[in-house]
Amino acid sequence: MKKELNNKIYIFSDKIGSGKTTLLKNWFENNESISGFLSPKVDGKRYFENLETGEKLLLEVEHSSLQIGKYSFDPEVFSWAESELLKQLNFEKDWLIIDEIGPLEIRKNIGFHDLILKIVADQSSIETKIVFVVRDFMVEEFIEKYNFQNPKILAKSFFISSKRKPNLFGITLCGGESKRMKTDKALLNYGNNLQWKKVSELLYSFCEEVVISINEKQWKNWAEKGSGKFIIDDEKFENHGPLSGILSVIEKYPDQGLMIVGTDFPFLKMEHLIQLNNERSPVDEAVCFKKDGFLQPLVSIIEKEAIVKLKKFFEDGNDSLRKFLGEIKAKEIKVEEGNFLNNINTEEDYLKLRND
Secondary structure, X not given: OOOOOOOOXXXXXXXXXXXXXXHHHXXXXXXXXXXXXXXXXXXXXXXEXXXXXXXXXXXXXXXXXXXXXXXXXXXXXXXXXXXXXXHHOOOOOOEEEEEEEOHHHHHHOOOOHHHHHHXXXXXXXXXXXXXXXXXXXXXXXHHHHHOOOOOEEEOHHHHOHXXXXXXXXXXXXXXXXXXXXXXXXXXXXXXXXXXXXXXXXXXXXXXXXXXXXXXXXXXXXXXXXXXXXXXXXXXXXXXXXHHHHHHHXXXXXXXXXXXXXXXOOOOOOHHHHHHHHHOOOOOOOEEEEEEOOEEEEEEXXXXXXXXHHHHHHHHOOOOOHHXXXXXXXXXXXXXXXXXXXXXXXXXXXXXXXXXX
């Protein structure tokens, strides 16, 4: 299933204090076709910096009507930034940076809220590609609030030409037997969508194309009548767990790096895939989470250069994806807290979660 990515709206996100503004400033200094605003901290205070002119104005003030939590901001400085950004939209630059979007806009309809609405209304006439810098835990809210259709989420490596990685191919992996659940986990609904659809929607923002990996039974029961690009497990790979689906996809798309997400992670959010995506690097062959001493292969990235090794691994009689990740150069993201990698494996647990 391929969705045309919106070629004007991009999102860059990472955790607070991770160096987003510094990374973007370096990108700007090495590229003449970028304008916009950054929001650096100087001596503990937040400023707006106009990349076009170099002008900086103090944004953070002691008291103001423009307030979120313990922070107050100067509304006149926000108005100045909005006015300048609207002008820069008409400049013949490739990129416009808007740093940053957070609770002011998304939850209080202030800050850059009006500016975003103008951009949404005028998307068809805007030529510049816009990079919104958004708090990692608010990206899903941001996309939903402003109804952006398939914005592309950029990894940290995108902004460093020497570290930039190829685009990924997404796999929604839903070919499991679901024996303990006694129903197909891909068809469970924990909120407002079936799990296979929810996972696919998450993947669209990171991947050029997304396919749904299923088994023969799923094809006959529901996928045949569904909308999406389904790939049925190839007979020669059957009965080898998650590798059955992954190798069946590789058979049809052999030259792709993969972002793989299983359908049995109901607590998984976009911020977790952002973290995964941001850890890609030129020296690693894969990226995955590690919790309680175990790698989690079903929320992972396998780079293009590791695909040949994966096929050889299987040909040598192996079928454990976790073992494979342990044998190659995989970047491990240690998970100290949070339940986003937890499974729901029984009908009782599913009903309890739905009713909570």
